[in-house]
Amino acid sequence: MDAQFPTPLVDCLQYANWSRGVFEEMRAGGVHAVHATIAYHENFRETVANIIAWNRHFERHPELVFAGRTGGDIERAMREGRTAIFFGLQNPSPIEDDIGLVEVLQTLGVRFMQLSYNNQSLLATGCYEGEDPGITRFGRQVIAEMNRVGMVVDMSHSAERSTLEAIELSTRPIAITHANPHWWHKALRNKSDTVLKALTQSGGMLGLSLYPHHLKDGSNCTLQSFCEMVAETASRYGVENIGIGSDLCQDQPDSVVTWMRNGRWSKVTDYGEGTAAAAGFPSQPQWFTNNADLPNLREGLRRAGFSSEDVAAVMGGNWLRFYTQSFEPKP
Amino acid sequence: MDAQFPTPLVDCLQYANWSRGVFEEMRAGGVHAVHATIAYHENFRETVANIIAWNRHFERHPELVFAGRTGGDIERAMREGRTAIFFGLQNPSPIEDDIGLVEVLQTLGVRFMQLSYNNQSLLATGCYEGEDPGITRFGRQVIAEMNRVGMVVDMSHSAERSTLEAIELSTRPIAITHANPHWWHKALRNKSDTVLKALTQSGGMLGLSLYPHHLKDGSNCTLQSFCEMVAETASRYGVENIGIGSDLCQDQPDSVVTWMRNGRWSKVTDYGEGTAAAAGFPSQPQWFTNNADLPNLREGLRRAGFSSEDVAAVMGGNWLRFYTQSFEPKP
Numbered sequence: 001m002d003a004q005f006p007t008p009l010v011d012c013l014q015y016a017n018w019s020r021g022v023f024e025e026m027r028a029g030g031v032h033a034v035h036a037t038i039a040y041h042e043n044f045r046e047t048v049a050n051i052i053a054w055n056r057h058f059e060r061h062p063e064l065v066f067a068g069r070t071g072g073d074i075e076r077a078m079r080e081g082r083t084a085i086f087f088g089l090q091n092p093s094p095i096e097d098d099i100g101l102v103e104v105l106q107t108l109g110v111r112f113m114q115l116s117y118n119n120q121s122l123l124a125t126g127c128y129e130g131e132d133p134g135i136t137r138f139g140r141q142v143i144a145e146m147n148r149v150g151m152v153v154d155m156s157h158s159a160e161r162s163t164l165e166a167i168e169l170s171t172r173p174i175a176i177t178h179a180n181p182h183w184w185h186k187a188l189r190n191k192s193d194t195v196l197k198a199l200t201q202s203g204g205m206l207g208l209s210l211y212p213h214h215l216k217d218g219s220n221c222t223l224q225s226f227c228e229m230v231a232e233t234a235s236r237y238g239v240e241n242i243g244i245g246s247d248l249c250q251d252q253p254d255s256v257v258t259w260m261r262n263g264r265w266s267k268v269t270d271y272g273e274g275t276a277a278a279a280g281f282p283s284q285p286q287w288f289t290n291n292a293d294l295p296n297l298r299e300g301l302r303r304a305g306f307s308s309e310d311v312a313a314v315m316g317g318n319w320l321r322f323y324t325q326s327f328e329p330k331p
Numbered sequence: 332m333d334a335q336f337p338t339p340l341v342d343c344l345q346y347a348n349w350s351r352g353v354f355e356e357m358r359a360g361g362v363h364a365v366h367a368t369i370a371y372h373e374n375f376r377e378t379v380a381n382i383i384a385w386n387r388h389f390e391r392h393p394e395l396v397f398a399g400r401t402g403g404d405i406e407r408a409m410r411e412g413r414t415a416i417f418f419g420l421q422n423p424s425p426i427e428d429d430i431g432l433v434e435v436l437q438t439l440g441v442r443f444m445q446l447s448y449n450n451q452s453l454l455a456t457g458c459y460e461g462e463d464p465g466i467t468r469f470g471r472q473v474i475a476e477m478n479r480v481g482m483v484v485d486m487s488h489s490a491e492r493s494t495l496e497a498i499e500l501s502t503r504p505i506a507i508t509h510a511n512p513h514w515w516h517k518a519l520r521n522k523s524d525t526v527l528k529a530l531t532q533s534g535g536m537l538g539l540s541l542y543p544h545h546l547k548d549g550s551n552c553t554l555q556s557f558c559e560m561v562a563e564t565a566s567r568y569g570v571e572n573i574g575i576g577s578d579l580c581q582d583q584p585d586s587v588v589t590w591m592r593n594g595r596w597s598k599v600t601d602y603g604e605g606t607a608a609a610a611g612f613p614s615q616p617q618w619f620t621n622n623a624d625l626p627n628l629r630e631g632l633r634r635a636g637f638s639s640e641d642v643a644a645v646m647g648g649n650w651l652r653f654y655t656q657s658f659e660p661k662p
Contacts, residue, residue, distance in 0.1 A: 044376070044379075045375070045376060048375075048432070048435055049431070051435060052429070052431030052432070052434070052435060055431065055434050055435075056431070062662075098383070100380070100383030100386065100387070101379070101383070103383070103386050104379055104382060104383060104386075104439065107438060107439055107440075108435065108438055108439065109438075331393075
């Protein structure tokens with residue numbers, strides 16, 4: 001059925017070491033859209049340099065990837081057999097202290113921005129801080145500006161109170177693009193039942209993560225265990241509010257996870273979800289090592305009891321609807 | 332006739348002190364599109380700040396102005412009774428030494444870039460330099476990149492050899508957005524017959540200037556004298572290759588013309604086209620002091636012998652065709 005009437009396949013978070021090889025795996029997996037992180041701790045000018053690097057990819061590999069801007073670009077990717085790349089920021093550092101940069105970055109293709117990344121930001125609190133005072137004065141204005149220009153608030157790495165306040169303050173549904181429920185695996189980055197209820201009851205989306213630190217049994221998590229969790233998540237929060245956000249960091253050297261965790265803010269090494277003894281990237285589960293493996297999830301979801309329609313919704317149909325609703329400016 | 336079947340009215344160069352009052356005059360004059368300078372000597376980040384200031388104008392005055400991106404936006408402006416604002420750079424300083432910034436600025440709406448402004452730049456020579464070695468190595472690559480992404484090469488303030496080489500190197504027609512023929516008024520900024528022939532024979536456009544230093548008799552130039560020059564220009568180079576680029580610098584304090592001429596490069600005051608005794612902005616001719624006066628040119632052109640069709644072409648139809656051809660990326 002899929003070959004004749006393909007359904008959208010969307011991965012709502014990756015940060016691979018981008019290359020033609022990775023793009024070819026996207027095509028091998030029939031991946032129609034990827035939300036690609038373009039900045040962790042970069043300032044505005046450094047983020048522009050990363051956009052320029054992406055523009056070079058688009059120029060060199062036009063038969064594989066193109067710049068995604070609207071939900072319609074997912075449908076274009078399905079028609080043309082290519083992959084639409086949507087930009088996102090894991091931290092608000094690229095907007096510096098300038099609210100005008102929200103619209104500038106939206107014009108340059110940024111469609112998701114996390115309000116904080118593990119630490120306190122100018123906007124909100126990260127999930128590793130001891131105290132969470134909630135959304136700041138600047139944060140309230142930035143949420144309103146993101147709502148206006150069509151940039152999705154992403155609270156994947158944010159703390160509980162800030163996340164609940166962002167859901168409340170945002171006039172458009174928000175997303176947690178890459179995390180799993182805390183009731184399945186008690187990682188600090190996974191989300192409480194309270195957050196997931198508030199997120200989904202307001203129309204927001206949860207992207208389920210395949211990053212080993214977010215998985216029960218880590219790198220040894222089975223496809224069956226993951227898909228049973230997806231089924232329980234769908235049952236609790238609605239199948240229409242979940243998708244995939246794999247957090248795939250393929251082909252990256254361990255220096256990159258050190259950058260993610262430490263940026264320029266720390267003089268002592270922060271190991272984040274890792275430990276001093278296991279400081280690098282964890283190994284991916286065998287059933288998901290690159291984009292070409294993404295279709296494996298379809299069969300896993302069917303075995304966990306999902307109908308064909310619900311498999312299609314979780315694998316990309318829900319993100320297609322959400323992208324279509326979220327990326328247009330509001331007059 | 333104009334009221335029932337309006338023809339496009341385009342001014343291909345202004346640098347006013349932008350305000351709601353100026354936008355209201357654009358509407359009073361029925362001006363459908365303005366090419367607005369957003370940078371003289373600004374670097375990339377400063378240019379982004381100027382774009383942010385424009386975004387604020389678009390947000391505050393949406394019933395008067397909007398961001399123009401394509402030739403079709405002129406037609407949209409005609410339908411909606413608004414003015415489309417197209418961004419341009421008078422100097423390549425906003426791209427710094429980074430060819431990737433050409434595409435980034437095109438994405439942010441920049442549609443024209445001068446390769447030099449009076450002085451030598453990294454790309455080309457300006458019209459006030461003693462020597463003109465022609466287009467540089469970086470300049471050749473930037474012209475190719477501008478051709479690819481859909482940004483028009485503008486040589487209004489460039490020197491003769493650089494201009495002729497840019498016409499030759501560019502695979503798409505270029506523009507001189509604001510200057511007059513040197514044979515009419517022998518100002519250094521006005522263009523030689525050789526340049527104007529090469530420009531127009533390659534499909535390029537000349538925007539005729541209403542800035543007093545470019546006019547015979549300066550501020551006392553009559554509408555009749557100006558329109559007779561337009562007729563002679565049309566006769567020599569083709570009516571299809573000319574339009575208006577008024578160089579209107581309305582409501583600007585004289586500190587702005589000092590910035591244009593001196594940027595950050597000069598420790599002694601350069602007076603450009605002015606003199607120490609007349610260092611500021613010259614007075615506009617009485618028949619063109621603001622956007623609401625632009626329609627006066629129609630009657631002047633008719634009296635100088637232009638048909639209704641040719642008046643419509645010079646007042647905006649030619650720019651509409653040129654914008655439509657020039658702003659799309661080349662695959």
